[in-house]
Amino acid sequence: MHATASRDGSNERGSALVLAILLITMLTLLGVSLLMMADTEVRIAENERLAAQVLYFGESGVRMVKRWFDTPGSTANLINPPIAAIDRTLRRIDVDGDPSTDPMPQDGSTWPMYKQGVDLDGDGADDVFDRPYRSSLRDTFLGTESGPDVRIDEAGSSAARTFLSDLSEALMGGFPAGGVGIRARIVRIDVYEPPRLEVAGTWTRFGVATVAVTARILRVSGRSEIVLAERVIRAVLNEAPFPGPSGPLHSCAEMRYNGNFSPHWGTVTAVGDVDLPNALDVKVDDSIPRGIPVAARVDAMWGSDLAADPNWVDYAASVGASHLPIEDPWLRFLTAGDFLTTTGHPRGGGQQPLPFAWSPPHPAPLADADDHSNLFQNLPFVRCPDFDYEVWKSIATSGGENAHYYTWANGSSFQENGIGPAVTFEAITDDRAGLFFFDTKDRRPPHDDDGDGIYDNLTPAIRIAGSTWGTRGFLYLNAEQFQTKGVTGRVATFRAPGEPFLDQNANARRDETEPYLNLEYPDTLGGVIRATDVDDGYDGAGPAIEDEAAVWGILYTNGFYDATGNAKYFGSVITKQGVIESPAAGTPDLYWDESIVENWPPPEWDIPRVFITRWETDR
Numbered sequence: 001m002h003a004t005a006s007r008d009g010s011n012e013r014g015s016a017l018v019l020a021i022l023l024i025t026m027l028t029l030l031g032v033s034l035l036m037m038a039d040t041e042v043r044i045a046e047n048e049r050l051a052a053q054v055l056y057f058g059e060s061g062v063r064m065v066k067r068w069f070d071t072p073g074s075t076a077n078l079i080n081p082p083i084a085a086i087d088r089t090l091r092r093i094d095v096d097g098d099p100s101t102d103p104m105p106q107d108g109s110t111w112p113m114y115k116q117g118v119d120l121d122g123d124g125a126d127d128v129f130d131r132p133y134r135s136s137l138r139d140t141f142l143g144t145e146s147g148p149d150v151r152i153d154e155a156g157s158s159a160a161r162t163f164l165s166d167l168s169e170a171l172m173g174g175f176p177a178g179g180v181g182i183r184a185r186i187v188r189i190d191v192y193e194p195p196r197l198e199v200a201g202t203w204t205r206f207g208v209a210t211v212a213v214t215a216r217i218l219r220v221s222g223r224s225e226i227v228l229a230e231r232v233i234r235a236v237l238n239e240a241p242f243p244g245p246s247g248p249l250h251s252c253a254e255m256r257y258n259g260n261f262s263p264h265w266g267t268v269t270a271v272g273d274v275d276l277p278n279a280l281d282v283k284v285d286d287s288i289p290r291g292i293p294v295a296a297r298v299d300a301m302w303g304s305d306l307a308a309d310p311n312w313v314d315y316a317a318s319v320g321a322s323h324l325p326i327e328d329p330w331l332r333f334l335t336a337g338d339f340l341t342t343t344g345h346p347r348g349g350g351q352q353p354l355p356f357a358w359s360p361p362h363p364a365p366l367a368d369a370d371d372h373s374n375l376f377q378n379l380p381f382v383r384c385p386d387f388d389y390e391v392w393k394s395i396a397t398s399g400g401e402n403a404h405y406y407t408w409a410n411g412s413s414f415q416e417n418g419i420g421p422a423v424t425f426e427a428i429t430d431d432r433a434g435l436f437f438f439d440t441k442d443r444r445p446p447h448d449d450d451g452d453g454i455y456d457n458l459t460p461a462i463r464i465a466g467s468t469w470g471t472r473g474f475l476y477l478n479a480e481q482f483q484t485k486g487v488t489g490r491v492a493t494f495r496a497p498g499e500p501f502l503d504q505n506a507n508a509r510r511d512e513t514e515p516y517l518n519l520e521y522p523d524t525l526g527g528v529i530r531a532t533d534v535d536d537g538y539d540g541a542g543p544a545i546e547d548e549a550a551v552w553g554i555l556y557t558n559g560f561y562d563a564t565g566n567a568k569y570f571g572s573v574i575t576k577q578g579v580i581e582s583p584a585a586g587t588p589d590l591y592w593d594e595s596i597v598e599n600w601p602p603p604e605w606d607i608p609r610v611f612i613t614r615w616e617t618d619r
Contacts, residue, residue, distance in 0.1 A: 050229035058215035058233035061186045068129040069610045071603040084159040088113045092147025097196035097203030112138040114149035141209040148192035188214040207236045236614040244385035245572035248590035252384030253578035261563040266592030273337035285328035287374045297508040316517045320533035332374045336382040387556045389445040396437035400608035403435045408459045433472040433605040440478040446558045477557040485565035492549035496542030497594040
């Protein structure tokens with residue numbers, strides 16, 4: 001027999017502990033890894049959230065700057081920048097847009113500061129964000145990204161710091177809710193030239209200006225600040241193309257009417273033939289003698305060649321000394337077609353212009369100042385003012401203040417943005433100011449599939465009758481026909497144009513040395529206008545006259561305009577398919593608002609003057 005050694009397991013003692021420790025260590029490492037991953041995910045999510053917030057914050061800043069262009073200085077704006085907060089000394093003028101040539105630093109004289117000394121509203125401060133946005137060096141955004149026309153920078157003046165702080169609070173007051181020590185701030189606003197592209201060897205501007213807004217989200221502790229997120233958001237602004245009309249009525253086709261329908265105070269144009277009413281001498285206002293114009297906006301007076309023919313100056317002095325009445329010194333009819341009227345028509349043989357014989361002290365053979373040498377036919381430069389469907393639909397749907405887009409529901413009723421209750425055109429627009437776009441039946445551009453010369457997808461005719469109705473702003477219609485009959489308008493402020501002048505250099509504006517016809521403006525609408533020899537300086541516009549207008553602004557329709565009824569309009573009517581008249585004779589009065597050319601719409605109407613055509617961020 002053999003003895004067997006005993007096994008008590010003492011040499012395996014502690015192995016379970018080791019295994020437990022290893023397992024705990026592995027679990028701990030795994031847990032730490034998961035915690036680190038979770039923390040990283042939280043940080044990534046936080047960064048994404050901050051990046052999105054600062055982006056939206058910067059975009060709100062850009063939209064605020066756009067408001068300064070739309071309604072400069074208006075109390076309707078959330079906040080307006082004081083002139084002391086704006087730095088215009090950094091401007092480097094990019095004259096030609098060519099990147100191979102250096103821009104010129106502004107010097108206050110040859111290379112002026114942006115809007116230097118431009119105070120058209122007479123409030124004592126330069127009109128930094130007001131029209132015009134072109135023509136001269138001082139009016140055009142020509143600065144570069146590194147040398148902007150306008151800069152508001154918190155690192156600049158104390159006024160800029162205070163304003164940007166106030167702006168940030170106004171836009172994002174209390175942001176973020178419950179966030180201790182977290183603040184959102186706009187730290188810089190720059191405005192400079194728009195993008196340029198080389199087209200046929202010429203660097204061409206695409207827009208009015210570029211707006212760049214730098215926004216930050218910061219952690220603030222005492223005097224220290226840590227930037228958590230920053231974005232530079234850029235947007236290109238284009239001017240809403242309101243300037244286009246040059247008178248009270250423009251027909252992109254024919255113009256036919258027979259009643260006492262009367263356009264006043266400006267240039268009436270037609271791309272097609274014009275059939276003026278019989279007894280033209282009675283039904284169309286008399287004017288002053290004119291010569292053949294070289295462009296629609298150039299008003300050429302009879303005897304305009306002073307070097308060879310000083311008759312107009314003598315004529316102006318003579319009728320002024322006699323204080324002769326002139327029914328409408330601004331009225332002209334220009335057509336690319338023919339005048340079809342014969343009865344009472346003084347043109348005879350289509351002479352251009354109607355011969356005007358005169359010797360002092362009175363116009364001859366007439367006993368007063370009436371004249372119809374303001375009728376011109378077969379002019380190749382007469383065009384239809386272009387209001388592009390896609391452009392204006394884009395502006396209307398851009399979300400701008402007081403910009404409204406409507407889809408057709410039935411009859412003359414529409415829905416805003418295609419939703420909600422159907423409301424009549426009359427109810428939508430009455431006693432309101434805005435940009436109103438009324439779409440076609442199929443929400444597509446007007447089209448003529450059957451080739452009959454009439455658009456097939458326009459909505460039914462809009463006829464407003466026997467009511468008090470008036471609207472202000474810009475109406476874009478896609479209706480078969482528009483008519484107002486028996487309508488009492490709402491209060492509007494009418495202003496006649498400036499005194500007629502001898503446009504010697506044909507630039508469509510009065511230069512200081514160009515002679516003009518002195519006028520006595522009436523103080524009531526439709527009152528007698530007289531020539532006068534009282535020279536109190538050139539009057540750029542007539543006095544403000546309050547009266548009633550159905551439309552105060554611009555009415556554009558892709559259908560027909562029906563010259564029926566007796567309403568008054570102040571502004572311009574543009575009809576794509578022409579002017580017609582229902583069997584009942586009409587007497588509407590259309591008065592031209594000359595401010596449409598230079599500075600329209602009025603800021604207090606809160607209608608977009610500019611729209612954003614491109615966004616860009618530095619992300």
